[in-house]
Amino acid sequence: MPKRVSKPVFVQLLLPYVGRFWFIYFCLALVLLAGIADGLLFTWFFQTITNAAVSGDESTVRTYFALGSILVIVMMTVQYMNMYLESLATSKVKTSLANDLFAHLIKLPTRYYTSHHSGDLVARMTQDVGQIGGAIGGNLLSLIRQPLWAAASFAYLVTIHPPLALIALMLGPLTAVLAHSFGRLMRRNGRHIQELTGKQTEYVNDSFAGHLVIRAFGLESDRSRGFRRQNDRLRGLQLKEGRLKAGLQAGSTGISIAAQIIVLGIGSLLIVRQELSIGELVAFISLTQGLIGPFSSMAGTWAGFQRSLAAAERIFQVMREPAAIQAPSAATDSAPALTDGIRYENVSFAYDTNRTILKHFDLYIPAGKTVAFVGPSGAGKSTVFNLTLGLYEVNAGMILIDGQRLGESADRKRNYLSLVPQETFLFSGSIRSNIALGRSGATDEDITQAAIAAEAHRFIMELPQGYETEVGERGIRLSGGQKQKISIARALLRNAPVLLLDEATSALDSESEASIQRALRTLMQNRTTLVIAHRLSTVLDVDLIVVMDQGRIAEMGNHLQLLEQGGLYASMFAIQYREYMKAPAVQDLV
Ligand SMILES: Nc1ncnc2c1ncn2[C@@H]1O[C@H](COP(=O)(O)OP(=O)(O)OP(=O)(O)O)[C@@H](O)[C@H]1O
Ligand SMILES: [Mg+2]
Structure with a gap:
């Protein structure tokens, strides 16, 4: 059974949207009432024309025949308007909800992204938004229309023959019981189908995304077998579901026909006793369906409504999360160069409550200096960057950029910062558009200059489409080093006073690395630069080297000072240097 969802979801989340398009819903209500009135008029029309025919009143038959055609046109118009307005309302609500949801999601804290699977967020954006149609469109209207229609039919029949109307009404609950019990089975089965379909989608996604691993390890037939197994279960x-649907269909058709036969039988008896006219019997037969139909469809409609509310609840969960950013900042170059610098004052931080990553982290980086962070994997170097960027709130202490506390206006502070992340991410699109993300309003000349400084210009020009080359999903059509060069160009284009380089040149050959270092050096001149590096040879001449170990600053100083200390840095350097010296010279290899 779909999870019962409290009213607040509908009231708090959906009602404002329904209210935003109240005029369409108002028109829908009018159309709904017109539909019911037209349905009753039809019955009255059948009744009257039949009676006129039986009594041989030809002129009345002729008049009513013309009236019948008007009713047909009204019914057609009602049907059209109903469907049209319904999809208009649904699509308007869905579109604005999806816009709001996306705008909200994109502003959520980094922590939300690390604790939710991207597939789950995509499902909320697409599947759940798609599902809410049931709560704001068809199902919502049916929930109003069906009882109204049943009540109107019953009222009409009561005016003709109350006992017969009651007999016809009594068959309603029977269909309701049938629909309810089949509905439960179908919902349970439906949930299994949804779960399995979700798993299958994951499996298929993984199989395509992990194509390289599957090929390299010869897993093709394994994967196919796995897919077939899931598919077989899904087919079952x-x-x-097909069997249940067929059963329900047969059952409700049976009840419906039985009802008509019962009404026809009793009605015919009443005609013989002259308690009912033939026209009235026709009215009975035509409205019996209208009377008991809603009983069987209400169960399905209600379930659909609940399902949609469950989807709305999942959307609501996201909407209730507080955003990390007020107004997304456009990348501009308006931030001035630092005058003071960056201060980390007694910063402690944990991603999860049970494991502190940074402990009493104290550091002052004067404006205009270049500082390198080195240390073993997992020491917390990238974490320092994450906190500097304001992606997470510190648990204790504070980070000041030019004396301003980060976090108070993280959006504005971020204008000071430009990042080359440890893992390059390129968006689908051209190389140009990927570099241009660094700064809105950058000219082609700016982009080319940034690419030249990042050593990317030459390889880009060698590509058949140059800067317009499509990089593919996540930049799959470029080499690791090429992607990294584009990432560097993007950061340089941003032209921010603080540059954060997290293993920015780790995927590059030594020659590219050296020339990027040269280019960076000119760019670093009036900038404050924070560099994370594993290859110590790249940080020999920086102003300050911070050696991190297990979330603490183990040592600090310049290259020579640290070598003299003979601590962690000295031993890391010795290992790297020894390996470099041990490498056989080229002439030994040939
Ligand atoms: N999102 C996260 N949630 C929980 N723990 C995390 C998260 N990101 C990193 N960590 C943990 O924080 C610690 C520090 O990670 P960090 O990425 O800062 O290391 P690093 O010094 O940059 O290492 P590397 O040189 O390998 O990049 C690690 O133990 C890691 O497991
Ligand atoms: Mg790292």
């Missing part, structure tokens, strides 16, 4: 569930 779908078959069961």
Whole structure:
């Protein structure tokens, strides 16, 4: 059974949207009432024309025949308007909800992104938004229309023959019981189908995304077998669904026909006893369906409504999360160069409550200096960057950029910072558009200059489409080093006073690395630069080297000072240097 969802979801999340398009819903209500009135008029039309025919009143038959055609046109118009307005309302609500949801999601804290699977967020954006149609469109209207229609039919029949109307009404609950019990089975089965379909989607996604691993390890037939197994189970569930649907269909058709036969039988007896006219019997037969139909469809409609509310609840969960950013900042170059610098004052931080990553981290980086962070994997170097960027709140202490506390206006502070992340991310699109993300309003000349400084210009020009080359999903059509060069160009284009380089040149050959270092050096001149590096040879001449170990600053100083200390840095350097010296010279190899 779908999770019962409290009213607040509908009231708090959906009602404001329904209210935003109240005029469409108002028109829908009018159309709904017109539909019911037209349906009753039809019955009255059948009744009257039949009676006129039986009594041989030809002129009345002729008049009513013309009236019938008007009713047909009204019914057609009502049907059209109903469907049209319904999809208009649904699409308007869905579109604005999806816009709001996306705008909200994109502003959520980094922590939210690390604790939710991207697939789950995509499902909320697409599947759940798609599902809410049931709560704001068809199902919502049916929930109003069906009882109204049943009540109107019953009222009409009561005016003709109350006992017969009651007999017809009594068959309603029977269909309701049938629909309810089949509905439960179908919902349970439906949930299994949804779960399995979700798993299958994951499996298929993984199989395509992990193509390289599958090929390299010869896993093709394994994966196919796995897919077939899931598919077989899915087929079994779908078959069961088919059987349940068929059963429900047969049952409700049976009840409906039985009802008509009962009404016809009793009605005919009443005609013989002259308690009912033929026209009235026709009215009975035509409205019996209208009377008991809603009983069987209400169960399905209600379930659909609940399902949609469950989807709305999942959307609401996201909307309730407080955003990390007020107004997304456009990348501009308006931030001035630092005058003071960056201060970390007694910063402690944990991603999860049970494991502190940074402990009493104290550091002052004067404006205009270049500082390198080195240390073993997992020491917390990237974490320092994450905190400097304001992606997470510190647990204790504070980070000041030019005396301003980060976090108070993280959006504005971020204008000071430019990042080359440890893992390059390129968006689908051209190389140009990927570099241009660094700064809105950058000219082609700016982009080219940034690419030249990042050593990317030459390889880009060698590509058949140059800067317009499509990089593919996540930059799959470029080499690791090429991607990294584009990432550097993007950061340089941003032209921010503080540059954060997290292993920015780790995927590059020594020659590219050396020339990027040269280019960076000119760029670093009036900038404050924070560099994370594993290859110590790249940080020999920086102003300050901070050696981190297990979330603490183990040592600090310049290259020579640290070598003299003979601590962690000295031993790391010795290992790297020894390996470099041990490498056989080229002439030994040939
Ligand atoms: N999002 C996260 N949630 C929980 N723990 C995390 C998260 N990101 C990093 N960590 C943990 O924080 C610690 C420090 O990670 P960090 O990425 O700062 O290391 P690093 O010094 O940059 O290492 P590397 O040189 O390998 O990049 C690690 O133990 C890691 O497991
Ligand atoms: Mg790191």
